[in-house]
Amino acid sequence: xxxxxxxxxxxxxxxxxxxxxxxxxxxxxxxxxxxxxxxxxxxxxxxxxxxxxxxxxxxxxxxxxxxxxxxxxxxxxxxxxxxxxxxxxxxxxxxxxxxxxxxxxxxxxxxxxxxxxxxxxxxxxxxxxxxxxxxxxxxxxxxxxxxxxxxxxxxxxxxxxxxxxxxxxxxxxxxxxxxxxxxxxxxxxxxxxxxxxxxxxxxxxxxxxxxxxxxxxxxxxxxxxxxxxxxxxxxxxxxxxxxxxxxxxxxxxxxxxxxxxxxxxxxxxxxxxxxxxxxxxxxxxxxxxxxxxxxxxxxxxxxxxxxxxxxxxxxxxxxxxxxxxxxxxxxxxxxxxxxxxxxxxxxxxxxxxxxxxxxxxxxxxxxxxxxxxxxxxxxxxxxxxxxxxxxxxxxxxxxxxxxxxxxxxxxxxxxxxxxxxxxxxxxxxxxxxxxxxxxxxxxxxxxxxxxxxxxxxxxxxxxxxxxxxxxxxxxxxxxxxxxxxxxxxxxxxxxxxxxxxxxxxxxxxxxxxxxxxxxxxxxxxxxxxxxxxxxxxxxxxxxxxxxxxxxxxxxxxxxxxxxxxxxxxxxxxxxxxxxxxxxxxxxxxxxxxxxxxxxxxxxxxxx
Numbered sequence: 001x002x003x004x005x006x007x008x009x010x011x012x013x014x015x016x017x018x019x020x021x022x023x024x025x026x027x028x029x030x031x032x033x034x035x036x037x038x039x040x041x042x043x044x045x046x047x048x049x050x051x052x053x054x055x056x057x058x059x060x061x062x063x064x065x066x067x068x069x070x071x072x073x074x075x076x077x078x079x080x081x082x083x084x085x086x087x088x089x090x091x092x093x094x095x096x097x098x099x100x101x102x103x104x105x106x107x108x109x110x111x112x113x114x115x116x117x118x119x120x121x122x123x124x125x126x127x128x129x130x131x132x133x134x135x136x137x138x139x140x141x142x143x144x145x146x147x148x149x150x151x152x153x154x155x156x157x158x159x160x161x162x163x164x165x166x167x168x169x170x171x172x173x174x175x176x177x178x179x180x181x182x183x184x185x186x187x188x189x190x191x192x193x194x195x196x197x198x199x200x201x202x203x204x205x206x207x208x209x210x211x212x213x214x215x216x217x218x219x220x221x222x223x224x225x226x227x228x229x230x231x232x233x234x235x236x237x238x239x240x241x242x243x244x245x246x247x248x249x250x251x252x253x254x255x256x257x258x259x260x261x262x263x264x265x266x267x268x269x270x271x272x273x274x275x276x277x278x279x280x281x282x283x284x285x286x287x288x289x290x291x292x293x294x295x296x297x298x299x300x301x302x303x304x305x306x307x308x309x310x311x312x313x314x315x316x317x318x319x320x321x322x323x324x325x326x327x328x329x330x331x332x333x334x335x336x337x338x339x340x341x342x343x344x345x346x347x348x349x350x351x352x353x354x355x356x357x358x359x360x361x362x363x364x365x366x367x368x369x370x371x372x373x374x375x376x377x378x379x380x381x382x383x384x385x386x387x388x389x390x391x392x393x394x395x396x397x398x399x400x401x402x403x404x405x406x407x408x409x410x411x412x413x414x415x416x417x418x419x420x421x422x423x424x425x426x427x428x429x430x431x432x433x434x435x436x437x438x439x440x441x442x443x444x445x446x447x448x449x450x451x452x453x454x455x456x457x458x459x460x461x462x463x464x465x466x467x468x469x470x471x472x473x474x475x476x477x478x479x480x481x482x483x484x485x486x487x488x489x490x491x492x493x494x495x496x497x498x499x500x501x502x503x504x505x506x507x508x509x510x511x512x513x514x515x516x517x518x519x520x521x522x523x524x525x526x527x528x529x530x531x532x533x534x535x536x537x538x539x540x541x542x543x544x545x546x547x548x549x550x551x552x553x554x555x556x557x558x559x560x561x562x563x564x565x566x567x568x569x570x571x572x573x574x575x576x577x578x579x580x581x582x583x584x585x586x587x588x589x590x591x592x593x594x595x596x597x598x599x600x601x602x603x604x605x606x607x
Contacts (some may be wrong), residue, residue: 016060016062017060020059020060021056024055024056027052028045028048030549032043044176062089063255078434079122091296125212127164128164128167128192129158129166129167129191129194129248130189130193131155131158131166131167131172131194131196132172132185132194132195133147133151133172133173133175133194133200134148136199137197138202139202141142143199143201150208151172152169154244158244158453164496182194182196182213182218183216183218185215188368192214193212193214193251194212195210195244195248196213196252197209197211206228208228209223209225209226210223210226210244212223212248212251219259220246220271221251222251222268224243224244224269226243226267247268247272248273250268250271262359263313263314264311264313264314264357264358264363265308267308267311269307270308270311273303273307273314274300274304276298277300277317278317280293280296281293281297281320281321294321294325295534297321300302301314301317301350310353310354310357312357312358312359313363315351316350316354316363316367319350319351319367320370322344322346322347323373323374325343326563326564327342334413335337344560348374351370352371354367355367356415361391362388365384365387365388365391366388367402369381369384369385373566373567375563376562376563376585377589378591381405381409383404383407384412385402385404386402388402389402396430396433396435396436399418399422400422400439403415403419403422403439403443404570404583406444407439407443408567408569408570409568409569410445411505415442419439419440419443420447422436422440423447423450432461432464433451433454434455434462434465434467434468436451437451437468438472441472443473443572445476448472448475448476449473449475449476451471452469452472456469466486467498468487470482470485470486470502474505474509474600477600479506479509479601482509488503490503497535500523501535501538501539503516504516504519504520504539504543505601507519508544508601508603509601513604516542517603520539520543523539533559534568536552537549537552540552541573542599542601542603544602544603544604550578550579553565556579557580557581558581562599565579565582569593573597573598574593575593576592576593577594
């Protein structure tokens with residue numbers, strides 16, 4: 001072994017290896033800086049490291065196999081035993097090693113000096129926070145234990161928050177009573193945000209105030225006051241800690257903050273309630289079961305407007321929701337105890353506020369669409385929805401709203417052309433396409449049939465898809481396929497009203513007139529209302545009992561309710577002529593429909 005090592009030293013293999021490692025390391029450092037400067041992809045550095053690693057055994061082999069002699073570089077096995085070793089090779093390798101070491105040390109010193117001058121501490125992550133001990137502002141000054149317990153609860157809750165670095169309790173509590181400002185404390189703790197607050201406890205009431213501060217500019221991102229009873233102090237601590245942890249996830253997310261401000265609020269609490277309200281609204285639409293959601297939607301809206309009365313998008317969402325409660329073509333149901341007049345007043349207030357406080361053109365246009373529909377200004381609805389399509393050309397619902405507007409205005413040629421354009425768009429990002437094919441069916445049933453089949457072939461159709469597809473299949477005479485859609489809908493939905501319509505339509509399409517009328521008789525409609533009027537009208541029209549159907553909608557033919565009756569124009573088979581007040585409004589706008597379609601799958605008409 002000693003002889004082998006001596007041979008390695010004699011052939012300069014060890015010197016070559018040391019020189020190669022040092023030179024390779026230095027080359028990698030320089031290449032890393034160059035890659036950052038030129039935004040090179042990661043694979044460039046990865047390939048360089050691989051080449052350097054592969055090159056090491058090659059360099060060692062060459063050092064072993066070849067020798068530098070006074071006669072030049074020759075194979076080591078060919079060097080005569082008595083030939084003296086050329087000293088130049090050793091000196092050259094020594095110089096290479098010394099030079100690269102000097103360069104490496106100089107680079108390390110420069111890096112250290114640069115860091116010391118420009119960055120006294122590592123950059124703090126945007127998702128980092130310190131929770132300072134909450135101050136006790138109670139009258140007796142004896143609730144520090146509660147304030148400390150609350151701080152601990154918040155620390156524990158935040159520590160469970162995904163991707164959030166939380167300074168330790170020991171570090172945070174070291175600043176109790178400190179006179180240092182927030183940016184200085186944050187810099188010392190290397191965090192981007194600081195949460196501070198206070199506790200005031202008197203009698204059976206507890207008030208906790210918390211505020212989140214961004215250290216970089218000492219800006220207050222969020223503040224909130226929590227009031228609670230004193231019955232269970234531990235539960236109060238946990239609840240407040242959970243709420244703060246949830247809100248902070250938004251407060252430290254720059255993208256969500258920008259979306260929040262664009263929506264018209266700078267209150268994170270109001271924004272969180274709005275997101276919940278919006279999710280409930282979408283869920284109620286998807287599941288055809290709005291009654292179980294609308295009480296909570298209304299409660300959230302009241303909370304939002306108490307926090308931020310000028311939150312435009314929240315007002316718009318409430319206006320859209322209340323309009324659906326009053327729309328005869330919608331299955332929305334107002335919260336228990338709310339009369340039509342109360343819902344109307346809520347709509348008027350919310351839509352006016354949405355228009356007044358709108359911070360984007362889209363919010364203003366959507367609020368104006370609702371107000372134009374309420375005033376039965378059908379040309380205005382067409383122009384406003386067209387502007388929205390131009391503003392949001394990839395928004396599926398916006399296209400559907402404009403198609404509806406054209407149908408309501410009885411502009412059927414335009415509607416058919418727009419329906420074809422709508423069908424040709426790429427809606428692969430949409431989870432459900434029922435809006436497309438049931439709306440297109442009103443002006444182009446064959447095109448709707450193609451759309452329905454394509455949409456139903458996608459994974460996991462929704463309940464609403466089966467409901468609307470059933471009607472599309474019947475309109476195209478595909479009674480067998482419609483029966484399959486009917487069974488799937490009835491298996492998945494417990495909506496009795498829509499189930500009635502499906503059964504009646506299928507029975508009429510199959511010629512079972514007696515069964516269809518028996519289904520209607522057994523159902524038993526309760527007190528009339530806008531939504532139930534629509535269900536009853538659709539059932540009677542399908543049964544061919546037109547006179548009774550007109551009688552159901554006649555109470556809506558009054559000035560205060562024309563907006564609701566006008567929405568029935570989305571059905572091309574709706575005849576407005578038996579309704580004098582609506583006819584007058586349509587006549588004034590040159591939109592009186594005088595040749596309504598027939599329901600192709602209806603039971604025979606009364607003679």
